[in-house]
Every structure is written in C-alpha cells, then in structure tokens.
Amino acid sequence: MNIHEYQAKEIFARHGLPVPPGEVATTVGEAVALAGKFGLPVMVKSQVLTGGRGKAGGVKFCKTIDDVKENASNILGMDIKGHIVRRVLVTPALDIASEFYIGMLIDRTSQRVLLMCSAEGGMEIEQVAKDKPEAILKLAIDPRYGLLDHEALELGLKMCPGEVKKARQMANAMQKLYTVFLAADASLAEINPFIFTPDGVGHAIDGKVSFDDNAMYRHADYEALRDLEAEDPAERQAREANLSFVKLEGNVGCLVNGAGLAMATMDLVKYYGGQPANFLDIGGSSNPEKVVNALRIILQDKAVKVILFNIFGGITRCDDVANGIIKATEMMTIDVPIVVRLTGTNEAEGRALLSKTKLHPAETMDEAVQKAIALAG
Amino acid sequence: MAIFVDKDTRVVVQGITGRDGGFHTSEMMAYGTKVVAGCTPGRGGQKFENKVPVFDTVREAVLNEGANTSVIFVPPAGAAGAIMEAADAGCKLVVCITEGVPTVDMVRVMPYLKERGVRLVGPNCPGLLAPGIAKLGILPASIVKEGPVGLVSRSGTLTYEVVFQLTAAGLGQTTCLGIGGDPIIGTNFLDAIEAFNADPATEAFVMIGEIGGDAEEKAAAYIKAHVKKPVVSFIAGQTAPPGKRMGHAGAIVSGGTGTAAEKKRALNDAGIPVAERPMDIVPALKSIWKR
Numbered sequence: 039m040n041i042h043e044y045q046a047k048e049i050f051a052r053h054g055l056p057v058p059p060g061e062v063a064t065t066v067g068e069a070v071a072l073a074g075k076f077g078l079p080v081m082v083k084s085q086v087l088t089g090g091r092g093k094a095g096g097v098k099f100c101k102t103i104d105d106v107k108e109n110a111s112n113i114l115g116m117d118i119k120g121h122i123v124r125r126v127l128v129t130p131a132l133d134i135a136s137e138f139y140i141g142m143l144i145d146r147t148s149q150r151v152l153l154m155c156s157a158e159g160g161m162e163i164e165q166v167a168k169d170k171p172e173a174i175l176k177l178a179i180d181p182r183y184g185l186l187d188h189e190a191l192e193l194g195l196k197m198c199p200g201e202v203k204k205a206r207q208m209a210n211a212m213q214k215l216y217t218v219f220l221a222a223d224a225s226l227a228e229i230n231p232f233i234f235t236p237d238g239v240g241h242a243i244d245g246k247v248s249f250d251d252n253a254m255y256r257h258a259d260y261e262a263l264r265d266l267e268a269e270d271p272a273e274r275q276a277r278e279a280n281l282s283f284v285k286l287e288g289n290v291g292c293l294v295n296g297a298g299l300a301m302a303t304m305d306l307v308k309y310y311g312g313q314p315a316n317f318l319d320i321g322g323s324s325n326p327e328k329v330v331n332a333l334r335i336i337l338q339d340k341a342v343k344v345i346l347f348n349i350f351g352g353i354t355r356c357d358d359v360a361n362g363i364i365k366a367t368e369m370m371t372i373d374v375p376i377v378v379r380l381t382g383t384n385e386a387e388g389r390a391l392l393s394k395t396k397l398h399p400a401e402t403m404d405e406a407v408q409k410a411i412a413l414a415g
Numbered sequence: 416m417a418i419f420v421d422k423d424t425r426v427v428v429q430g431i432t433g434r435d436g437g438f439h440t441s442e443m444m445a446y447g448t449k450v451v452a453g454c455t456p457g458r459g460g461q462k463f464e465n466k467v468p469v470f471d472t473v474r475e476a477v478l479n480e481g482a483n484t485s486v487i488f489v490p491p492a493g494a495a496g497a498i499m500e501a502a503d504a505g506c507k508l509v510v511c512i513t514e515g516v517p518t519v520d521m522v523r524v525m526p527y528l529k530e531r532g533v534r535l536v537g538p539n540c541p542g543l544l545a546p547g548i549a550k551l552g553i554l555p556a557s558i559v560k561e562g563p564v565g566l567v568s569r570s571g572t573l574t575y576e577v578v579f580q581l582t583a584a585g586l587g588q589t590t591c592l593g594i595g596g597d598p599i600i601g602t603n604f605l606d607a608i609e610a611f612n613a614d615p616a617t618e619a620f621v622m623i624g625e626i627g628g629d630a631e632e633k634a635a636a637y638i639k640a641h642v643k644k645p646v647v648s649f650i651a652g653q654t655a656p657p658g659k660r661m662g663h664a665g666a667i668v669s670g671g672t673g674t675a676a677e678k679k680r681a682l683n684d685a686g687i688p689v690a691e692r693p694m695d696i697v698p699a700l701k702s703i704w705k706r
Contacts, residue, residue, distance in 0.1 A: 144519075146598050146628045146630070146665070147629075149525045150522055150525075151522060181522045181523050181525075181526060219519075220519055223517055223518075223519055250664075251660070252491065252515045252516060252517045252518060252664055253517035253518070255491070255492065256492070282661075284655075284656065284659045284660075294572075296571045296572025296662075297570065297571075297596060297662025297663045297666060298569065298570020298573030298596070298625055298651050298662075298663070298666075299570065299571075299573040299576060299651075300661070300662060301573075301625060301626070301651035301655060301661055301662075302573050302576075302649075302651040302693055304652075304655070305651060305653045305654050306693075308653065309691060314654060317655070317661055317662070350572045350575050350579070352555035352571075352572060381579065382555065382557075382575065382579065383557055403693060404694055
C-alpha cells in the first residue's frame with residue numbers, strides 16, 4: 039500500500055526526522071490561507087500516488103500569493119499519469135545548498151533492509167541506478183544489530199566529505215529512517231531529497247513510504263491513510279472481498295485458483311491472440327459466495343465478453359468447485375458465456391456436474407483459453 | 416533418492432490442531448510421511464487422530480519423539496516465531512506453508528536460521544513432495560509419480576499443473592518443491608538446483624519461475640557454469656503490468672526489473688529452453704533429454 043508525501047512526512051516527523059512544516063489544501067482558498075500561515079515563499083506540491091510530479095508541472099515554487107493562486111488552481115484537478123490531483127501540500131520553500139537521496143527497501147539477495155544513499159538527490163533512484171550506478175552507496179543492514187553509529191557516519195562522510203557536522207545529521211537521518219522502516223512495516227522508505235540549507239541545517243523535504251501488505255493486520259491505523267479515490271473501484275471491492283485482483287484492459291474475464299496459474303492463464307490468453315481483462319486468484323476455496331463476489335467484480339467491466347474459469351483441483355476437489363460455480367451462477371444473472379476448465383482430483387465428477395448446465399466445459403488450459411477467445415468474438 | 420528429505424525424516428506439525436493443519440497432517444500421514452508429533456501451545460497432552468502426541472513446545476516434540484523436521488501451518492502473526500522455535504529446538508528442516516508473513520519478520524528470521532544451520536522452505540509455499548518417500552506440505556499426492564525428474568517452482572497450482580503433465584507423460588519425479596512466492600524465502604532456486612544437480616536420482620529438472628526479483632537470472636548463471644543435466648524452464652507473468660503485485664508478495668515488476676522478458680533472455684542465454692506455454696514443458700524436456 040502506498041501513501042502520499044504528506045502522510046509519509048507525518049510518520050517521519052513522529053520519529054524525529056527534520057521535516058519542514060506543511061499542510062494539505064483541497065481548494066485554492068485553503069492553499070492561500072496556508073501560504074499566509076507559513077509565510078512566503080512556499081512550495082505547492084500535488085499529492086498523487088505516482089512519481090514524476092515535478093516533470094508534469096505538479097510541484098511549483100510560489101514567491102507571491104498570486105503565484106499560489108495560479109499554481110494551486112492549475113495543479114488541483116490536474117491529471118498526472120492518470121492520477122487526478124485532489125490535494126496539494128503547502129510547505130515553506132527552503133533554499134537548497136546541496137541535496138541527497140536516502141532510501142531503504144527490502145533486498146531479496148541479502149535478505150535484509152538495504153540502505154542506499156547518493157549525492158544525486160531529487161532524482162528518481164531508478165534513473166540514477168541506470169545512468170550512474172557508482173553514485174549509489176549501499177549497505178545491507180544486519181537485523182541483529184541495526185544500523186550502527188559508525189556505519190551511518192561513514193556513509194554520511196562519503197556523502198559530505200570533510201563536513202562532519204553535516205555527515206552527523208545525515209547519519210542521524212539514516213538511523214531514524216531505519217526506525218521508521220521497522221516501526222511502519224515498510225517495504226520502501228525514502229527521503230528524496232534530504233537537503234542542507236545554506237546555514238548547514240539538514241531537512242527531509244520530500245518522502246515516500248510504502249507499507250508491506252502482509253503486515254497490515256498489525257497496523258489498524260493504516261486503513262485511514264488509504265486514498266480510496268486513488269484506487270481503482272474494482273480493485274477496492276476485490277480488496278474488501280479478500281480477493282487478489284488486478285484490472286487489465288482486455289475482454290476475457292479470468293477466475294483462477296492460485297497466483298502462478300492465474301498469471302500463466304493471462305499469458306496463455308495473450309498467446310492465443312486474446313486480451314485478459316484481469317488477474318484474479320480465487321484461492322483454494324470452492325465457496326460459492328467467493329465465486330459470486332469475484333464474478334460481480336469482473337462483470338462490472340462492460341468490456342468483458344466471456345468468463346474463463348481455470349481451476350486445478352489439487353487439495354480442492356473438482357466436484358466441489360463445480361458445485362460452487364453452478365450455485366454462484368444460479369445466484370445471479372450472467373449474460374456472457376462461461377468457460378470452465380477443471381482438472382485434478384475428481385475431475386470426471388466435476389465435469390459431469392457441469393455437463394448438465396449451460397456452462398462450456400474444457401479439459402485443458404489451452405482448450406479453455408481458445409474456447410473463451412472464440413466466444414469473446 | 417530425493418532432495419532435502421529421506422526415510423529418516425521425522426515430522427512435527429506446528430499448528431496441528433488447526434483446520435488446515437489437521438487436514439493436511441492427515442493427508443501427509445496417509446501418504447506414509449512419518450508424522451511423529453504435533454505442536455500447539457495449550458494443547459499439550461492431547462493426541463491427534465488418537466495416535467500422534469501433541470506438545471506445547473517443539474522442544475518437547477524433538478526430545479520425546481525425535482522430530483527433526485517441522486511443517487508449519489500457524490497463522491501469519493505467529494509464523495516467524497514458529498520458524499525460530501523449530502530451529503532452536505533442533506529441527507534441521509523447516510517447511511513454512513503460511514501465507515502472509517510480514518517481510519520484516521522474515522528479515523529477522525534468516526540470520527537466526529543461518530546461525531543454527533537450519534534449512535527453511537517457504538514461507539507462502541506448498542512445501543515438498545518426494546514421491547514414495549515423504550510429503551511435507553500440501554502438494555496433492557494424487558498427481559505425483561516416482562521417477563527421475565526434479566521440479567522447483569515459486570508457485571502452487573501452476574506447479575500442480577506441470578507435475579500433472581509430467582506424470583501424464585510418464586515422467587515421474589524425484590522431488591517436487593514449491594519454494595514460495597514471497598520476496599524473502601529460505602530456499603531459493605539456486606539451493607534447489609545445487610541439490611538436484613548433486614542428487615544422483617535426479618536426471619533432469621524443471622524450473623518454474625515468475626516475475627519479480629532476479630532469482631531466475633542467478634539460477635541461469637549457475638546452471639550455465641555447473642549443470643550438465645537437462646533443464647527446462649517456464650516463466651509466468653509476461654502480461655503482468657508493472658508496479659502491480661500479482662497475488663504473490665514477490666511477484667511484482669518494479670523499477671523496470673524483474674520482467675518475464677528479462678528472465679527468459681537470461682535463461683535462453685544460458686542455453687536453457689523456456690517453454691512458451693505450460694503444455695510445452697514436457698515436449699521441450701523430451702527434446703533435449705537423451706535417455
């Protein structure tokens with residue numbers, strides 16, 4: 039789960055990171071009032087869950103109240119990579135003498151939290167990694183000891199050679215960011231940029247935090263941070279129904295048990311010249327209610343012309359699944375054809391049940407996918 | 416022969432009294448796996464199916480019943496703790512089926528296991544099944560067959576699909592291993608491939624990868640340098656959009672890396688055929704495997 043810059047900065051501030059003051063506005067009038075409160079000049083920053091806000095014109099420096107009015111009215115409602123700006127963050131504009139990147143993520147290779155820092159602040163780290171990988175310093179933090187003082191200071195000194203005062207502030211920011219990472223159950227935490235003003239004081243002027251979806255259960259307060267307007271409505275319903283779902287652009291609605299098989303099914307639809315409408319893992323259950331929820335979510339998409347079930351019955355028995363599908367389809371009116379592929383435990387019994395219905399049975403994945411594409415027209 | 420398990424594998428099931436734990440314990444026992452104990456704190460003294468003793472701690476299961484392997488079905492909040500308990504009690508192999516374990520918990524678990532020389536399979540995996548030897552986890556016994564092929568995969572049902580096709584084609588397996596779909600897992604492709612390469616019974620093997628991370632690329636480099644046995648691969652998620660988690664926590668294309676195309680290229684460069692469709696895996700294996 040991703041959160042906005044202003045929310046990330048609130049978490050940073052709670053853990054003692056030096057974050058400049060700031061508040062969000064949803065109207066031009068509120069933005070002007072906040073500029074008055076903080077004093078000019080200010081930055082007006084779009085709050086959307088995507089990168090490249092600056093390039094899109096969604097982050098503006100404002101010297102006068104007229105600038106604030108003009109920029110806030112331009113930015114509010116702006117479409118940045120498909121995300122509509124509904125809020126702007128108004129925050130004092132600071133003089134930047136130097137800027138840096140400090141970030142942390144889960145590194146699969148070292149199986150640790152990886153600290154990365156770079157003097158190429160303000161740029162997207164993926165771009166720096168591509169163009170100038172040697173500019174990124176990395177340290178895989180040992181979870182047994184945490185980020186030790188000397189480790190952080192050494193990195194700080196590499197970022198700010200010969201400037202111990204600045205290096206100490208950076209080291210401190212790194213250690214606090216690690217505290218944030220663990221406390222928040224983050225999958226990513228970034229300060230970008232961490233800047234020094236001409237007086238030598240450090241500030242975290244932009245930030246990003248993503249939460250580990252697996253850890254949501256121990257952070258009841260995170261639900262309130264979720265931007266429901268930024269979420270695709272179908273994906274939101276799926277999340278609320280505990281289904282793993284991703285919306286795509288095609289016309290073949292897919293219901294599959296298991297994430298790997300669901301991906302392979304989408305790939306196979308594409309292989310045969312069709313377009314999958316979604317990724318959906320209905321899990322190992324044959325519960326009709328779950329199937330009904332999944333069908334409702336997929337069928338809201340009017341582009342969907344056919345439904346494709348691909349079920350490999352391992353532990354789940356195919357006759358149970360067939361009964362679940364039949365019950366679900368009886369509980370709602372569906373005006374698109376449904377192809378069902380059942381293989382595995384009790385597949386003959388499962389297919390026998392389906393043969394008494396209007397559903398189109400299939401024996402293999404390939405047969406099912408080809409049938410579905412043909413029916414989609 | 417098989418990898419990671421043998422006839423001396425003695426299993427304690429953590430979470431044996433839960434619905435899933437109980438069901439799958441029965442299945443494991445029906446397959447002939449030596450389930451010697453169960454563990455659920457507060458249920459010590461009970462017996463599972465009137466024969467398997469249940470203990471409050473894994474240590475008691477190890478001391479009293481000689482358990483050397485744990486299979487874990489406890490909920491996500493307790494899973495990391497359960498893995499560490501099994502390791503500390505002396506289990507040398509721990510298979511964690513649980514899905515949804517917080518990633519920072521796994522970061523803490525890994526050095527703990529390394530210090531004790533314990534192999535973890537999973538979390539968020541179907542476990543492993545060595546036909547004719549033992550079933551540790553939830554892989555369906557009905558689809559496997561004894562034979563010379565090794566199989567390692569990040570997926571669950573996609574693994575079953577491929578095992579089913581292997582078996583239907585008369586190609587039995589030494590071990591079917593699901594390593595799990597999370598970003599931090601105990602046993603990765605490299606570990607599995609080293610083991611299959613060293614296992615005299617495994618004559619050829621199949622690797623089923625998916626988007627996210629670079630484990631497939633690393634495996635490709637290792638195979639190119641060290642493996643002479645025939646290997647065929649499949650990668651799921653070519654049509655996955657970037658930045659979206661495709662069910663598995665680890666299945667995500669981020670910052671332009673971890674794509675199916677990159678993985679296929681790395682595998683092809685290493686001389687490993689990558690099947691376009693799941694049904695092409697068996698023919699691809701047969702075409703390069705001169706038995």
